[in-house]
Amino acid sequence: MLPQQREMVKKLESKPFVLLGINSDSGRSGLKARFQKDGVTWPNIVEGSHGEKDGAKISKKWNIHGYPTIFIIDPAGKIVRRGFLSHEQIEQAVEAQFAAAKP
Amino acid sequence: MRRRRWLTATLVGLLLPAAGWADEEFDKLSQEFEAAQTKFWDEFKAQQEKGEKPAFNMNEEPAPVREFRPRFKALAEKRAGTPAAVAPLVWLVENERPMMLTGATEPAKDSDAARALQTIIDNHAAEESIAEHLESLRYAKYTVGEAALRRLFDAVKARNPSPEAKAWATFSIAAMLYEPFMFEMPGDAEGGAKRDPKDRDRAIETFRTVLKDFPGTKAAAQAEPYIYEIEKLQVGMQAPDFEGTDLAGKTIKLSDFRGKVIVLDFWGFW
Numbered sequence: 001m002l003p004q005q006r007e008m009v010k011k012l013e014s015k016p017f018v019l020l021g022i023n024s025d026s027g028r029s030g031l032k033a034r035f036q037k038d039g040v041t042w043p044n045i046v047e048g049s050h051g052e053k054d055g056a057k058i059s060k061k062w063n064i065h066g067y068p069t070i071f072i073i074d075p076a077g078k079i080v081r082r083g084f085l086s087h088e089q090i091e092q093a094v095e096a097q098f099a100a101a102k103p
Numbered sequence: 104m105r106r107r108r109w110l111t112a113t114l115v116g117l118l119l120p121a122a123g124w125a126d127e128e129f130d131k132l133s134q135e136f137e138a139a140q141t142k143f144w145d146e147f148k149a150q151q152e153k154g155e156k157p158a159f160n161m162n163e164e165p166a167p168v169r170e171f172r173p174r175f176k177a178l179a180e181k182r183a184g185t186p187a188a189v190a191p192l193v194w195l196v197e198n199e200r201p202m203m204l205t206g207a208t209e210p211a212k213d214s215d216a217a218r219a220l221q222t223i224i225d226n227h228a229a230e231e232s233i234a235e236h237l238e239s240l241r242y243a244k245y246t247v248g249e250a251a252l253r254r255l256f257d258a259v260k261a262r263n264p265s266p267e268a269k270a271w272a273t274f275s276i277a278a279m280l281y282e283p284f285m286f287e288m289p290g291d292a293e294g295g296a297k298r299d300p301k302d303r304d305r306a307i308e309t310f311r312t313v314l315k316d317f318p319g320t321k322a323a324a325q326a327e328p329y330i331y332e333i334e335k336l337q338v339g340m341q342a343p344d345f346e347g348t349d350l351a352g353k354t355i356k357l358s359d360f361r362g363k364v365i366v367l368d369f370w371g372f373w
Contacts, residue, residue, distance in 0.1 A: 001370070005368075015364075016362060016363045016364060017363055017364045017365075017366075018360045018363045018364075018365050018366070019366045019368060020355070020357070020360060020365055020366070020367050020368065021368050021370055022347070022367065022368065022369045022370070023370060023371055024369065024370070024371045025371040025372055025373065028350070031350060032350050034372060035350065038372075043349060043355055044349055044350070044355075045346075045347030045348065045349060045355050046347070046348065046349060046350055047347050049371075057347070058345050058347060058369075059369055060328060061328060061331060061345070062328070062331070062332065062336060062345075062369075063328035063329055063331060063332040063336070064369050065285060065286070067369055067370055067371055067373075068368055068369060068370040069368075069369040070366060070367065070368055070369075071336075071342065071365075071366075071367040072364070072365070072366055072367070073342045073357075073364070073365040073367060074364060075361070075362050075363055075364060076361075077341050077342055077358070077361055078339065078340065078341055078342065079336065079337070079338050079339065079340050079341075079342050080338060080339075081287065081338065082287055082336065082337075082338055083286050083287030084286060084287070085287065090366055094364055094366060097364040098364065
């Protein structure tokens, strides 16, 4: 997913769009290098893993059943898609949102 | 496939420490079976990668399952009438070929899995240690069908003296009702997937029963996020706000991005 996500973020730079990651890896310390190496430049909440104390707080509250789980949220804050979506499905859903926003 | 494996891995991780009935013979047999499975699927993958036609096709039962079934059956018989019979019986229930692969529309009544489940219902529904098996058994709906599993959960609710076991049985009924809504289905985006929305209402009522009737149980702790998911996280609902910090320690809130199309991605490198 990462190469496609990098491309998507670049392509939609000027659009009202954000890719927001909730990263549930363990060991915050090694992640910085990993993010840099893989070009993860978009905003990411680093919540720690399920096994860590106080880790994966958002994943647990949102009852995430597996990874990666995607939610697509429209500009008004409404959930429009939810689940294990493929990159193609994500792109289509985002484009549909832009199309719907046009006057 | 990936989703199932993740779920199974998580469930096994959650439930193993609670395993009450140590049975070395079962553990050894399971390990042998797991090793045979790994070897079998590694060979399959290697054949595929080399571009060879794999010696196995999806229309047949994988050889390790076929070879190990008599051994698990024999162990279940050897342990018959004791709580240690449950683990091999559960193996028999879960390792039947799923209906989606056999093309059957109804679960077979005379399969090893169906018989094993009936034995669990008849002889083991009142045992305390049944609790640890209930959550993974939920996924056996693909082999023995939902109705048969529902009979097991109802039997545990009615006959088991342990609140943990009753709570898991109730939780399992709720989760089974909710499962079709748990993952996006084809047609969801258009609002057209074939499901009875009343099942979702029944699910939430049942999850609430777990909290109300069995407070403090493990199942109650797991029911809570399900209730949150059903009440707050369905398509069409306003996404609840949350906050966390990024690698630099800066606070990020979901609501910071209001006015934008948000792709919220729960992920990890692992």
